[in-house]
Amino acid sequence: MPLLQLNNVQKSYQPGIPVLKDINFTLGRKECVGIVGESGCGKSTLARCILQLERLDQGEILFEGTPLQDKGEREIRPYRRHLQTVMQNPASSLNPKLKIRHSLMEPFRQYGAQVSLTHFRHGTEESMARQLMEAVELSPDLLSRYPHELSGGQKQRISIARAISLEPALVVLDEPTSSLDVLTQMSILKLLDHLRDALDLSYLFISHDLLAIQALSQKILVMKEGQIVDRFDKEGLFADERHPYTQQLVSLFDRTGVHHES
Amino acid sequence: MTLLSVQNLTVQAGEAPLVSNISFDVQKGEWLAIIGQSGSGKSVTASAIGRLLAPNLKAQGKALYNGKDILQLGAKEMRRLRGTSISYIFQDYQGSFTPFHTIGRHFDEFLKAHFKLSKARRREMAEQALESVGLQPEMYTRYPFQLSGGQLQRSSIALALLTKPDLVIADEPTAALDSISAFKVLRLLADLQQETGCAMLFITHDLRHVRKHADQIIVIKEGAVVEKGDKQSVLDQPQHPYTRALMEASPSLSAASQLLKGDDTACLYCN
Amino acid sequence: MKSGLTINKTCATKVFLSTFLILIASIAAYTFLILKHDPSFVDLNERLLPMSWQHPFGTDHLGRDMLTRILLGFQLTVGYGFLALLLAVAIGVPMGVIAGFKGGLIDRLLMRVADAFLAFPDTVVAIVLSGLLGAGIENLLLAIILVKWVNYARLARSTVVTERQKDYITMAKINGLSEWRIMLKHLFPHLIGHILVLASLDLGKIILLISSLSYIGLGAQPPAPEWGAMLNEARPYFQTVPALMIYPGLAIVTVVLFSNLLGDYLRDKFDVKKEVAE
Numbered sequence: 014m015p016l017l018q019l020n021n022v023q024k025s026y027q028p029g030i031p032v033l034k035d036i037n038f039t040l041g042r043k044e045c046v047g048i049v050g051e052s053g054c055g056k057s058t059l060a061r062c063i064l065q066l067e068r069l070d071q072g073e074i075l076f077e078g079t080p081l082q083d084k085g086e087r088e089i090r091p092y093r094r095h096l097q098t099v100m101q102n103p104a105s106s107l108n109p110k111l112k113i114r115h116s117l118m119e120p121f122r123q124y125g126a127q128v129s130l131t132h133f134r135h136g137t138e139e140s141m142a143r144q145l146m147e148a149v150e151l152s153p154d155l156l157s158r159y160p161h162e163l164s165g166g167q168k169q170r171i172s173i174a175r176a177i178s179l180e181p182a183l184v185v186l187d188e189p190t191s192s193l194d195v196l197t198q199m200s201i202l203k204l205l206d207h208l209r210d211a212l213d214l215s216y217l218f219i220s221h222d223l224l225a226i227q228a229l230s231q232k233i234l235v236m237k238e239g240q241i242v243d244r245f246d247k248e249g250l251f252a253d254e255r256h257p258y259t260q261q262l263v264s265l266f267d268r269t270g271v272h273h274e275s
Numbered sequence: 276m277t278l279l280s281v282q283n284l285t286v287q288a289g290e291a292p293l294v295s296n297i298s299f300d301v302q303k304g305e306w307l308a309i310i311g312q313s314g315s316g317k318s319v320t321a322s323a324i325g326r327l328l329a330p331n332l333k334a335q336g337k338a339l340y341n342g343k344d345i346l347q348l349g350a351k352e353m354r355r356l357r358g359t360s361i362s363y364i365f366q367d368y369q370g371s372f373t374p375f376h377t378i379g380r381h382f383d384e385f386l387k388a389h390f391k392l393s394k395a396r397r398r399e400m401a402e403q404a405l406e407s408v409g410l411q412p413e414m415y416t417r418y419p420f421q422l423s424g425g426q427l428q429r430s431s432i433a434l435a436l437l438t439k440p441d442l443v444i445a446d447e448p449t450a451a452l453d454s455i456s457a458f459k460v461l462r463l464l465a466d467l468q469q470e471t472g473c474a475m476l477f478i479t480h481d482l483r484h485v486r487k488h489a490d491q492i493i494v495i496k497e498g499a500v501v502e503k504g505d506k507q508s509v510l511d512q513p514q515h516p517y518t519r520a521l522m523e524a525s526p527s528l529s530a531a532s533q534l535l536k537g538d539d540t541a542c543l544y545c546n
Numbered sequence: 547m548k549s550g551l552t553i554n555k556t557c558a559t560k561v562f563l564s565t566f567l568i569l570i571a572s573i574a575a576y577t578f579l580i581l582k583h584d585p586s587f588v589d590l591n592e593r594l595l596p597m598s599w600q601h602p603f604g605t606d607h608l609g610r611d612m613l614t615r616i617l618l619g620f621q622l623t624v625g626y627g628f629l630a631l632l633l634a635v636a637i638g639v640p641m642g643v644i645a646g647f648k649g650g651l652i653d654r655l656l657m658r659v660a661d662a663f664l665a666f667p668d669t670v671v672a673i674v675l676s677g678l679l680g681a682g683i684e685n686l687l688l689a690i691i692l693v694k695w696v697n698y699a700r701l702a703r704s705t706v707v708t709e710r711q712k713d714y715i716t717m718a719k720i721n722g723l724s725e726w727r728i729m730l731k732h733l734f735p736h737l738i739g740h741i742l743v744l745a746s747l748d749l750g751k752i753i754l755l756i757s758s759l760s761y762i763g764l765g766a767q768p769p770a771p772e773w774g775a776m777l778n779e780a781r782p783y784f785q786t787v788p789a790l791m792i793y794p795g796l797a798i799v800t801v802v803l804f805s806n807l808l809g810d811y812l813r814d815k816f817d818v819k820k821e822v823a824e
Contacts (some may be wrong), residue, residue: 221453
């Protein structure tokens with residue numbers, strides 16, 4: 014049984030203007046599926062639908078075989094622990110008025126008592142906080158700082174630590190690197206790659222950066238105007254049978270990569 | 276022929292230098308890229324040349340534009356220079372447009388300020404400019420919020436090139452766009468540069484954005500130049516480890532799978 | 547940079563000085579004078595006396611000790627002002643938070659009511675209401691609460707509406723926090739600063755409102771030693787014994803000034819821009 018399965022998902026905010034049209038795909042355990050598309054193609058809406066922040070117009074979202082789309086907020090709550098996310102803007106995904114420790118430990122405080130952890134040692138809030146900071150390669154000194162005292166990359170690491178703190182089954186990565194500079198982008202990608210292996214995570218990786226998508230994911234979906242226009246394993250990116258839009262993306266990105274002509 | 280010659284430029288905030296002793300030349304019609312991470316001082320350099328520094332920052336040194344030191348120009352001369360010879364494209368395209376004025380009104384006001392033209396002629400010029408960046412002339416009557424990020428950045432490029440300047444200073448023009456729109460805007464900018472023959476001072480943090488179009492590259496770290504030279508020599512034989520790190524973070528697409536594997540990244544950009 | 551710091555420091559000093567003075571005054575009221583004089587003890591033999599050791603501020607037209615009345619007036623005027631403010635905040639803030647967070651019908655309903663109150667100046671609404679309900683300090687308080695809660699509801703709502711769209715609220719939802727907990731844990735911390743600033747500035751306005759309505763006879767009734775009411779009582783003696791008007795007047799000015807200084811100080815302290823710049 015796949016971890017996540019989307020069947021015929023449709024969504025529109027205004028009648029007659031569909032944002033998502035007939036989205037179908039599955040995501041297996043320990044798999045990373047990448048979704049690439051331009052801004053406005055509906056990929057963030059898709060993320061919000063999977064995270065149960067939006068109601069679907071039609072279709073179903075199965076999590077380990079259980080349909081989530083008809084559940085109320087109270088019934089969804091037990092599943093939220095397994096559906097975590099890292100968002101694009103590290104500046105706004107942490108409450109500026111709260112210390113890092115407080116934001117980081119929010120999921121643990123909410124669910125910590127009920128869950129059993131396999132990779133982290135279940136312990137006090139303080140010991141959990143230290144383990145998480147270690148996992149994302151940050152100094153525990155940062156715990157008593159406020160968000161504005163941290164760099165963008167550090168804040169993004171905190172968001173990642175928060176997302177993995179309860180060892181979720183799926184982490185939806187919604188443009189986690191897009192607002193960072195290239196060197197930080199690469200260190201975050203490396204961290205995500207490492208954590209996936211260490212914690213047996215599955216990722217849904219959403220980005221407009223084909224390079225980052227190609228680096229991290231095994232399967233790639235190409236989205237355009239609310240539809241999935243192309244899907245392939247990452248080895249197949251350069252294949253001839255690719256959709257013209259995919260080929261256009263490849264040519265845009267490949268001509269700009271740094272490599273020797275000779 | 277040297278269009279702009281920056282000599283020993285230092286920018287200070289109080290006692291702390293943000294940029295120290297930077298020197299470089301921009302030749303006529305050349306594309307010069309300044310690369311650095313956020314906080315490296317690359318934007319401050321661009322602002323200093325454009326005399327757009329925040330009031331608490333002080334610039335020293337020289338920035339000779341056709342032999343005249345921009346840093347010493349009076350307000351009136353500076354305004355004339357900005358209107359005709361030097362223009363800017365900013366990262367924050369939303370901030371570049373007044374939200375309650377139409378796109379057309381921005382063009383109109385700019386033309387009115389710098390030229391004596393009839394109303395019909397101004398409109399004609401603005402619509403031509405919009406078309407030259409691949410936008411419909413109908414955009415003239417639209418408001419900024421009705422346009423996408425890419426469309427707005429195209430409009431600001433059209434606005435910047437309206438007076439056929441000799442030097443365009445582009446401060447991370449693509450950083451706020453998604454990378455697909457960014458590459459499209461970048462290609463447009465390159466085409467227009469070819470067409471008009473203007474020189475380009477292009478500020479970016481992403482080496483991928485300069486590889487195709489730049490002639491010269493300057494790498495800045497912590498306010499100082501760590502490497503400079505023509506594109507091919509910088510990319511083929513990067514001298515400074517920082518430049519190499521930047522290159523490793525921007526491999527070609529076909530090398531992307533190896534991006535995260537191991538520390539030995541030497542072969543990453545040998546396609 | 548430097549000048550900004552000095553302004554802040556002088557401002558803080560002023561606030562602390564004022565607080566200190568008022569504290570001393572109220573302590574003094576309780577420990578020495580109340581035992582000495584009854585604020586409503588009428589002694590027509592001692593009316594309109596000048597300053598003396600026995601009566602440091604003299605006596606009024608009915609022979610009551612002025613200092614005792616001024617200090618008790620502090621308790622009355624500032625105490626009622628504070629009470630009205632507290633209730634206005636306690637009603638307004640939750641209303642605003644709920645309206646802002648829930649949106650929809652509740653929001654529209656609450657905000658139209660708020661708009662209706664805002665359409666008239668505070669003083670006019672307060673006069674009309676206490677006129678309708680009848681003179682008396684309780685009715686005046688009710689009127690003040692009715693006109694003031696609106697400000698807090700609007701402030702809380704606008705803050706919540708801005709913050710509600712931020713990613714960290716979404717994250718809190720994803721992390722399983724209920725709506726009430728999100729409001730309590732994530733939204734209230736953003737409100738405290740704004741509310742404190744507005745409230746301390748409002749305290750002065752409310753005290754002025756109580757005093758001015760008492761002066762025209764709609765608030766506290768004689769013989770209550772409310773400053774506005776005292777001013778009213780002293781009117782016939784304005785030319786002969788101006789001290790009777792000067793003392794309550796000075797008291798009002800001091801407290802209102804203190805409230806404004808406190809407001810300015812808090813505004814600087816909670817200035818978001820400054821926080822980022824540091």
